[in-house]
Amino acid sequence: MRDRLEALREEAASSIQAAESLEQLKELRIKYLGKKGELTSILRGMKDVAPEERPVIGGLANEIRSAMEKQLDEKESDLQEAALKARLKEETIDVTLPGKQAPLGTIHPIQAVIEQIEDIFIGMGFEVAEGPEVESDYYNFEALNLPKEHPARDMQDSFYITPEILLRTHTSPVQVRTMEAKEGQVPVKIICPGKVYRRDDDDATHSHQFTQVEGLVVDRGISMSELNGILLSFAEQFFGMELETRLRPSYFPFTEPSVEMDISCVMCGGKGCRVCKQTGWIEILGAGMVHPRVLEHGGYNAERYTGFAFGMGPERMAMLKYGIDDIRHFYTNDLRFLRQFKTL
Ligand code: FA5
Numbered sequence: 001m002r003d004r005l006e007a008l009r010e011e012a013a014s015s016i017q018a019a020e021s022l023e024q025l026k027e028l029r030i031k032y033l034g035k036k037g038e039l040t041s042i043l044r045g046m047k048d049v050a051p052e053e054r055p056v057i058g059g060l061a062n063e064i065r066s067a068m069e070k071q072l073d074e075k076e077s078d079l080q081e082a083a084l085k086a087r088l089k090e091e092t093i094d095v096t097l098p099g100k101q102a103p104l105g106t107i108h109p110i111q112a113v114i115e116q117i118e119d120i121f122i123g124m125g126f127e128v129a130e131g132p133e134v135e136s137d138y139y140n141f142e143a144l145n146l147p148k149e150h151p152a153r154d155m156q157d158s159f160y161i162t163p164e165i166l167l168r169t170h171t172s173p174v175q176v177r178t179m180e181a182k183e184g185q186v187p188v189k190i191i192c193p194g195k196v197y198r199r200d201d202d203d204a205t206h207s208h209q210f211t212q213v214e215g216l217v218v219d220r221g222i223s224m225s226e227l228n229g230i231l232l233s234f235a236e237q238f239f240g241m242e243l244e245t246r247l248r249p250s251y252f253p254f255t256e257p258s259v260e261m262d263i264s265c266v267m268c269g270g271k272g273c274r275v276c277k278q279t280g281w282i283e284i285l286g287a288g289m290v291h292p293r294v295l296e297h298g299g300y301n302a303e304r305y306t307g308f309a310f311g312m313g314p315e316r317m318a319m320l321k322y323g324i325d326d327i328r329h330f331y332t333n334d335l336r337f338l339r340q341f342k343t344l
Contacts, residue, residue, distance in 0.1 A: 001049055001057055004042050009064045016071045022079050029072050039065060110211055110330055112344035113318040114193045117213050120237045121191045124230060129190040131174035137164045139173035143297040144254035152253045157199035167197035171214035172254060175309055178216060179298025186305060188218035204326045211314045218300060218307030227287055227308040235263050235284065239321060246281065255288025255309060266320055282320060285312035
């Protein structure tokens with residue numbers, strides 16, 4: 001039995017040494033040390049050994065077991081290390097190779113223009129308000145002094161969802177919503193940018209969906225001259241040049257008096273050109289003093305407070321500022337057009 005054990009010791013040592021993979025090593029561990037392994041099967045013959053020899057053989061078997069375990073463990077860590085080295089070599093990253101470019105999107109020019117407008121008004125102490133695009137007939141029309149059947153409703157052909165709910169045709173419904181939220185506090189000094197919808201036929205200067213920026217100021221003693229001063233300062237900052245303004249009489253049911261504001265043509269400086277149709281003037285927005293009835297609907301005493309409001313179209317402002325001749329460029333997503341505004 002002693003000889004068989006010694007032979008096993010030698011055989012195991014050399015096959016463990018020769019193992020080339022962790023898989024092979026696992027098989028060897030089972031072969032020599034497993035429950036049905038060779039060492040166990042030799043030890044089964046212990047009963048045939050003379051009793052006085054048994055402790056000696058037992059001691060030898062234990063020694064061989066520990067030696068095998070040690071050899072197996074050492075070989076295992078050698079093989080693991082070699083496997084890791086091989087993997088690292090295989091997966092080496094060449095940091096000098098050029099990386100893959102992730103294409104970066106850019107802000108849409110209309111959004112960029114809205115942000116420019118917001119920054120200018122925030123600089124003049126305005127807050128930015130929001131309102132829903134799906135609006136009630138009340139806020140879109142009635143609260144703005146446009147009762148049902150009022151002929152001026154035809155000025156804004158609407159998309160109705162139900163008889164009382166529509167897609168807002170302008171950002172003006174935010175006027176009464178804001179006044180209600182302010183609960184009679186002054187000053188009210190907000191702008192509200194957002195999408196609006198009208199059943200207009202699309203052409204070079206009209207779209208059925210476009211954006212507007214509304215403005216509203218309410219306080220004691222507000223007059224047309226504040227309106228004129230703030231809007232002139234805005235236009236000069238927006239176009240980055242000195243401008244002339246003029247107010248032309250107009251009509252909106254929610255302002256009285258109502259005006260349209262022209263600026264001297266940003267293309268020709270007022271001399272007359274194709275863009276200003278040789279007039280030297282370009283219309284940029286509608287405005288006026290808030291109608292007393294609208295103030296009352298917002299919860300403000302029209303005897304005590306006055307205000308002005310205005311509404312402009314960022315698409316048309318962008319067209320003037322960047323010399324774009326067709327509003328549809330903003331919506332057709334031609335990347336050659338959009339990429340020109342990367343730096344905005
Ligand atoms: C209004 O919508 C008023 N709510 C503006 C206002 C607010 C007046 C507060 C007084 C006080 P108007 O319909 O003119 O007004 O539209 C305002 C601006 O929206 C226009 O100057 C124009 O720039 C833009 N706009 C109007 N219709 C279209 C359209 N179909 N496509 C693109 N822009 C448009």
